[in-house]
Amino acid sequence: MKRVAANDRVAIHQEGVKHHQSGDFASAFEYYTKAAELGDAEAHYLLSLLYGKGQVVEKGEKKGLYHLEEAAIAGxxxxxxxxxxxxxxxxxxxxxxxxxxxxxxxxxxxxxxxxxxxxxxxxxxxxxxxxxxxxxxxxxxxxxxxxxxxxxxxxxxxxxxxxx
Missing domain, CATH: 1.25.10 (Leucine-rich Repeat Variant)
Structure with a gap:
């Protein structure tokens, strides 16, 4: 959690994955969003999946595509x-x-x-x-x-x- 507090995008991403795997999609969404803002391509990709499935967030093709494109641009x-x-x-x-x-x-x-x-x-x-x-x-x-x-x-x- 020290790394999360220090805005380490890898640590924030991993915290999101931990919450995602436990079924806490709301917390996962928050962590993925923060990691994506810090430039994490995988977090953008995972956000696109959350939007695509409508987990926690309103299902939305436009926002899902945005995050998919950001992930793709990032490699x-x-x-x-x-x-x-x-x-x-x-x-x-x-x-x-x-x-x-x-x-x-x-x-x-x-x-x-x-x-x-x-x-x-x-x-x-x-x-x-x-x-x-x-x-x-x-x-x-x-x-x-x-x-x-x-x-x-x-x-x-x-x-x-x-x-x-």
Missing amino acids: HPEARNILACYEERKGRIDRAVKHYIIAANLGYDLSIQSLKGCYKGGKVGKEDFAAALRRHQAAVDATKSPQREAASIAQAAGKFRSSG
Whole structure:
């Protein structure tokens, strides 16, 4: 709570998550709002979900979209992918493709799959799809490290032992 009092956006966000998980959506909303004001992309994303579901706040597409856009602008790949889906449902394919490409460039797997569908449907060109595929792979590769590989192997081994 000292970090929350010191306006640490990570601590404020985590406090919001704690309240959200316990079902206290009103407190979660307050903490997420404060963290979002401090520039927390994930808090913007979580606020968009609260608005989308109408939890604690009045269900509102406009406010939900605002927070989704803020999260996407701040680099949240899932928010960017959801915006792409929204644009696609509205028939704005060019905008959807741009969002998919940005999210894919951030390494978001669902976006590259959606982009693949757009390519097969003729909504995106071969060069654009190939470039997005290369940038997606580069983003995925950038997250790899020997420590993560070792942790993944250890986790898989633990699952294997517990299921045997």
